[in-house]
Each structure stands twice: as structure tokens, then as C-alpha cells.
Amino acid sequence: MRLLLREALLSFRRAPLLSGLSVTTIAFSLFTVGLFALIAVNLRQALQGLEERVEIVGFVLRGTPPETITLASQDIAAFPEVQDVQYVTEDHALERARQELVEFRDAYRDLQVNPLPASLEIRLKDGYRNAGAVESVAERLRGFSFVDDVRYGRDWIQRLDRLRNLTGIVGLVVGLAFASVAVVIIGVTIRLTILQRAREISIMRLVGATNNFIRGPFLLEGALKGLLGGLLSLVLCYAGYRLFQGSGTASLSGLVFFGPNLMLLLVLFGVLIGLGGSLVSVGRHLRNV
Amino acid sequence: MIRFHNVFKSFPNGALALKDVSFHVSKSEYVFLTGHSGAGKSTILKLLFGEQRPSQGDVRVSGFSVSELRRHEVPKLRRRLGVVFQDFRLLEDRTAAENVAFALEVTGARRDTIPARTMRVLTQVGLAAKSRAYPRELSGGEQQRVAIARALVNDPSILLADEPTGNLDERATRGVFQLLREINAGGTVVVMATHDLDLVRQVNYRNIELREGAIAYDSSVDDARATGTR
Numbered sequence: 001m002r003l004l005l006r007e008a009l010l011s012f013r014r015a016p017l018l019s020g021l022s023v024t025t026i027a028f029s030l031f032t033v034g035l036f037a038l039i040a041v042n043l044r045q046a047l048q049g050l051e052e053r054v055e056i057v058g059f060v061l062r063g064t065p066p067e068t069i070t071l072a073s074q075d076i077a078a079f080p081e082v083q084d085v086q087y088v089t090e091d092h093a094l095e096r097a098r099q100e101l102v103e104f105r106d107a108y109r110d111l112q113v114n115p116l117p118a119s120l121e122i123r124l125k126d127g128y129r130n131a132g133a134v135e136s137v138a139e140r141l142r143g144f145s146f147v148d149d150v151r152y153g154r155d156w157i158q159r160l161d162r163l164r165n166l167t168g169i170v171g172l173v174v175g176l177a178f179a180s181v182a183v184v185i186i187g188v189t190i191r192l193t194i195l196q197r198a199r200e201i202s203i204m205r206l207v208g209a210t211n212n213f214i215r216g217p218f219l220l221e222g223a224l225k226g227l228l229g230g231l232l233s234l235v236l237c238y239a240g241y242r243l244f245q246g247s248g249t250a251s252l253s254g255l256v257f258f259g260p261n262l263m264l265l266l267v268l269f270g271v272l273i274g275l276g277g278s279l280v281s282v283g284r285h286l287r288n289v
Numbered sequence: 290m291i292r293f294h295n296v297f298k299s300f301p302n303g304a305l306a307l308k309d310v311s312f313h314v315s316k317s318e319y320v321f322l323t324g325h326s327g328a329g330k331s332t333i334l335k336l337l338f339g340e341q342r343p344s345q346g347d348v349r350v351s352g353f354s355v356s357e358l359r360r361h362e363v364p365k366l367r368r369r370l371g372v373v374f375q376d377f378r379l380l381e382d383r384t385a386a387e388n389v390a391f392a393l394e395v396t397g398a399r400r401d402t403i404p405a406r407t408m409r410v411l412t413q414v415g416l417a418a419k420s421r422a423y424p425r426e427l428s429g430g431e432q433q434r435v436a437i438a439r440a441l442v443n444d445p446s447i448l449l450a451d452e453p454t455g456n457l458d459e460r461a462t463r464g465v466f467q468l469l470r471e472i473n474a475g476g477t478v479v480v481m482a483t484h485d486l487d488l489v490r491q492v493n494y495r496n497i498e499l500r501e502g503a504i505a506y507d508s509s510v511d512d513a514r515a516t517g518t519r
Contacts, residue, residue, distance in 0.1 A: 003394055014382055203378055206338070207439065208368035209395035210361070 007217035008224060015196060019225065022189040026229025027236060029182030030270050034237040036178055037266070038258065040171045045256050047167065050160055054129040056138055056152040060118040062090075064146040072144055073120060081128035081137050086121040090114050117148065131161045179269075186229075187277040190222055194285050201285065211286050218282045219275055226274020230267035234258075237266075290314050290447060290478050291337065296346035298332055298502075306332040308503040310346075314480065319473045321489050322482040324499035330482035333499075334451050337480065338372050339363040351446055368396050371440025371448040371477075375455035377432045379424045385435045386411060386420035392439045410438040414468055430461025437468060441477075448472060450481040454488065462488065 012019045060069060066089075073085045088096070093116040098105055122141070124133060134157050138150045194201070204214050238257065245255050258266065291314035298307040307329045314320055322330040335341040336348045339358055348355040351369045358366060379388050389407045398406070411417045414434040424432050433453055440448055450469065454462040466488055473479045483489065489496055498506040 199378075200380060203380060203391075204395050205364075206367065206372055206378065207392040207395055208364045208366075208443070210364045213395055213397075 004216045004220055008220035011193070011197070011217065011221050012224075015193065018193055018196060022186075022193060022225045023228045023232065025189045026182075026186050026226055026270055026274060027232035029178075029185050030230055030233035030266060030273075031236040031240075033175065033178045033182055033269070034233050034258075034266055035240055036171075036175055037262065038237060038241060040167070040175070041258060041262065042255055043167055043171075047160070047164060048126075051126070051129040052123075054124060054134060054152075054157060054160070056122040056124070056134060056141065056150065058120040058122070058141045058144070058147045059149045059151070060120065061146050061148045062117060064118070068146060069118070069120070072146070076120065076122060076141065079137060079140065081124050081133045083123045083125045086123075088119045088121055090116055090118045093117070093119065120147075129157075129160075130164075131158050183273055183277065186226075186273050187280055190218075190225075190274070190277040191281040191285075193221070194218065194281050198285070214286065215279070215282050218278045222274040222276075222278025223271050224274070226270040226272065226277075227267065228270075229274065230270025233270065234263055234266055290316055290318075290351060291480070292347070292349040293333070293336075294347040294349075296336070296343045296348055298329075298336065298341065299344045306502050307336075307343075308501070310499075310502070310504055312497060312504065312507060314478060317473065317476050317478065319470070319479045319492075319494040320481070321494055321496040322480065322499065323484070323486065323489060323496055324505070326484075328499040329502040330499055331451055332502075334372075334449050334480065334482055337447075337449055338370055339366050364396075368443055369445055369447065371437075371443070371445040373433065373436045373440050373448070373450045373453050375452035377424070377429075377436045377456075379432060379435055379439075381424050384421050384423055385416060385427065385431075385438075388424070388435055389439045389442050392442050396443060398443075406442055407438075410442045411435075413441065414438045428461065429457050430464055433457060433461070433465050434468065437465070437472075441472065445477065447478040447480065450479065452482055452484065454483065454485060466491075 066087075069087055073087050076082055077085045091114065094111075094114050097116060120141075122137065124137065128134075128137075131154070134152050135154075138152055141147055141150050201214055241255060241257050291312075293310050293312050296307055296310045297305070299305045310329070310333070322333055324330055332341065336343055336355055337350050339353075339355055342358070343356050346356070350366065353362065353366045353369075355366070380391065383391065386404075386407050389410060390403050393403045393406060408417060408420065411420050414437050416431060416434050416438065419427060419431060422431075424435070427435065433456075437448075437453075448469070453469070454465050457465060462485070469479055469481065470492070496506070496508045497504055
């Protein structure tokens with residue numbers, strides 16, 4: 001193991017320029033992937049904000065006893081899709097209308113009879129805020145005899161669904177494309193390192209080194225370069241994030257950066273790419289000599 | 290130790306490097322391979338250390354059949370052999386001792402034995418005092434001695450030398466040749482490809498002369514035959 005580490009580190013010392021180039025290539029390739037991931041994360045964040053506004057409102061028939069509604073609320077809250085149920089009484093509805101609809105405040109003040117019905121406002125759990133789940137919950141809600149009408153903004157929920165699917169597909173395709181380009185570039189860089197050390201490899205073979213022994217230091221070297229490249233790309237991504245965030249544009253001030261898991265994933269991706277690129281390049285070289 | 294039996298070697302472009310080559314090398318022999326460039330000397334050596342496979346026929350070295358050798362068995366064969374080349378093939382960024390130790394490290398020798406074994410062979414080739422020198426700080430003859438030390442450090446039973454004196458001046462040639470003779474005297478088979486006929490004439494060792502891929506003359510066979518007919 002000591003020999004493996006020594007040989008791997010020695011290559012950094014022997015060819016600092018090429019090693020630096022490899023690390024920088026990995027870093028910039030991952031930076032591109034990282035920037036895209038950052039956009040995806042923020043887009044997802046924005047979608048989540050929209051999703052949280054998905055709500056189903058069941059209007060209650062006038063005269064329904066509150067106990068019936070309370071009991072039904074408990075049943076509805078037990079639906080697997082439902083996060084919470086809020087019972088809005090007729091008075092509460094009027095109070096809210098007075099506060100929110102300022103232009104009608106006078107009209108509401110002079111009312112003799114409250115025209116607003118009581119309602120149940122249902123919010124769904126994360127993962128169920130799509131057209132299918134909303135439709136299903138709305139259907140079950142209609143089954144309650146005291147429910148007069150159910151509203152949930154069918155059109156915009158469907159549009160949200162389409163947006164979500166589109167973002168997912170575009171994210172996957174573009175992300176894979178960036179990652180593939182990164183893998184190819186990194187493979188080429190590592191191949192350069194191997195060609196530079198072809199003489200050493202031929203001597204190793206001559207004195208009886210096994211292919212596994214020859215591979216070892218290259219794999220470790222590739223993984224180390226991937227690790228350094230991954231860390232550097234993270235720094236670059238953070239710099240890019242700060243640049244956008246501090247650009248003074250109000251809509252960009254709410255940008256979020258990767259959480260610890262995503263940061264780890266990006267670095268791990270670098271390590272894997274370094275390892276994979278080395279494995280392919282050394283394997284090809286050893287097959288050909 | 291070595292047996293070539295009706296060996297042919299052709300290349301993908303159709304060129305025939307060896308034509309029906311058969312010979313046998315016994316324990317402790319010193320054998321010269323001579324002939325013009327392209328006669329097949331290096332091909333024989335490459336077949337011996339598993340760098341190439343025969344197209345036809347059988348090559349046996351130290352108990353291995355090169356014709357049937359699987360890829361993962363090549364390192365095992367090479368650990369029983371020592372190989373030196375005209376261009377030394379040393380790692381420029383490692384000292385003489387590190388170059389020699391490298392051959393032990395890659396074969397998984399015990400770490401604590403490496404320094405002593407390295408110094409033993411460097412002493413044997415007369416370079417103990419220059420163990421910390423880099424190849425560029427050594428003369429051609431000294432570099433070849435380091436290469437020989439590296440070839441010897443795993444105690445091979447066969448030493449293959451491809452034009453080992455080809456890049457050396459006369460004095461260095463004499464020194465390296467003397468060293469190879471001493472190694473042979475210790476019981477190691479030495480197979481040496483060379484252009485230097487003066488060297489061949491100096492000693493009464495076996496000489497296999499190749500011409501266009503075939504054996505034109507084998508002193509052990511032809512001289513015995515000549516003696517028999519006299």
C-alpha cells in the first residue's frame with residue numbers, strides 16, 4: 001500500500017504540469033456539470049415553492065353541523081396523500097375575505113347575512129402534489145355528502161406537472177451530456193499521462209510486474225486527481241454562485257447552494273471519473289503493449 | 290533450460306522473422322546469437338521473454354511453454370529471467386539503487402530485504418559506490434551495469450542480453466562482457482545477441498549464427514560434426 005501511494009504521488013512530482021492539467025481539466029469539466037446541477041437545484045427549489053401552493057378546497061353545505069365536519073376532517077387527514085386539513089368556518093372565511101380583498105372591504109362590512117360557505121382546505125404531502133393525486137383526493141372529497149363543491153385549479157396543476165416532467169427530462173439529458181463530455185476529456189488527459197509513462201510501464205512489465213500491480217498506482221493517481229478536481233470544481237461552483245447571488249438582481253438573491261450531500265456527490269463523481277478514466281486508459285494501454 | 294523446436298515467426302505484414310529454428314541450451318551455457326540486422330536475433334530473445342509468441346513450433350524456457358503461455362503467466366516467466374538491452378532502459382528519475390530496487394518492489398519482494406539485496410548486486414557489478422547516482426550521472430558502461438544489476442536482482446536462472454555492448458566504447462565493452470562471463474560462471478545461462486564478432490572470437494563459447502531468420506551455423510552442432518568427420 002505504501003509503495004502504491006508512493007508511486008501515485010511520485011507521478012505528481014515527476015510531471016507536475018501534466019498532473020496540474022489533468023486536475024484542472026477534471027475541475028472545469030465538473031464545474032460545468034456542477035453549474036448545471038446548481039441551476040437544476042434552484043429550479044427544483046422554485047418548483048417546490050409552487051408545489052407548496054397546491055391546495056384542494058372542499059366547500060361545505062350550509063347548515064352542516066361542525067361536529068360532522070370535524071369528524072370528516074380527521075378521516076381526510078388520514079388519507080395517505082394528505083399533509084393537513086384546515087377547517088375554515090363561515091365566519092373565518094368572511095374575516096379572511098375582509099382582510100385579503102381590500103377593495104370589497106366596505107361591501108363585506110355592510111352584509112346582513114354571511115354569503116361565504118365554510119370550507120375544508122387540504123394540503124398534500126410532498127410527492128403527491130401532482131394532477132393524479134389531486135384528482136384522486138378531490139374525487140374522494142366529493143363522496144362526502146356535506147361537500148357541495150371541490151376546487152383545486154386543475155389547469156395550473158397540470159401545467160406544473162408538465163413543467164416538472166420537462167425540467168426532469170431536460171436536466172437528465174443535459175446533465176448526462178455534460179457528464180459524458182467530462183468523462184471523455186478526463187479519459188484523454190489520463191491517457192496522456194499514461195503515454196508519457198509508457199517507458200516506465202514497459203520496464204515494469206519487463207521485470208515481471210503483473211498488470212494489476214501496474215494498474216494500482218495509475219488508479220490511485222486517477223482517483224486523487226479526481227478528488228482534487230472535484231474539490232476545485234466545488235470551489236469554482238461556489239464562486240459562481242456567490243457571483244450570481246451578489247449580482248444585485250432581486251430574483252437571484254434567493255439562490256441556494258448545494259447541500260452537504262450534493263457537495264459530497266460532486267466530489268465523489270470526480271473520484272469516480274478519475275478512477276474510471278484511469279481504468280479504461282491503463283487497460284487499453286496494457287492490452288496494446 | 291531453453292528449447293526451440295521448429296519455430297516459425299511471421300508478422301501480420303507477411304514478413305517471416307524466423308524459419309524453422311530449432312536449438313537447445315543447457316544449464317550454465319553461454320550462447321552468442323550473431324547475424325546481420327534483421328536476421329532474427331532480437332525475435333529469438335523476444336520469444337524467450339514472452340514479448341512475442343511463435344507462429345508455429347514450440348519455445349520452452351525455464352519450464353514454461355511460451356506458445357501456450359497465458360497473459361497472466363507472462364510476469365511469472367519474466368521473474369525467472371533477467372533481460373538487458375542496448376539502450377539500458379533505466380528510469381531516468383531514479384537513482385541506480387532505486388532502479389535496481391524497483392525490480393524487487395514490482396515483484397512483491399519483502400520490503401526489509403530490498404536494500405540488502407540491491408546493494409549485493411550493485412557490489413557484484415562494481416557500482417556500490419555509485420548507488421545514489423542518477424543514470425545521467427553515469428557513463429554508458431556504468432548504466433549498462435545498473436541494468437545488469439536490475440536483471441540479476443531476482444536471481445534469474447537465465448540472463449538475456451540484446452546487444453548489451455552496442456552503445457559502449459571498447460573499454461566499457463570489455464568490462465561489461467567480463468561481468469557477463471562472471472555471471473555465467475556462477476551458473477546463470479547467458480544468451481547474448483551481438484554484432485561484435487571480435488567479442489565472439491575472444492572466447493570459446495557457443496555461437497548460433499542466424500541468416501534471414503534461419504540458423505546458418507551453430508558452433509555446438511557444426512563444430513562437433515566437423516570434429517566427428519575429421
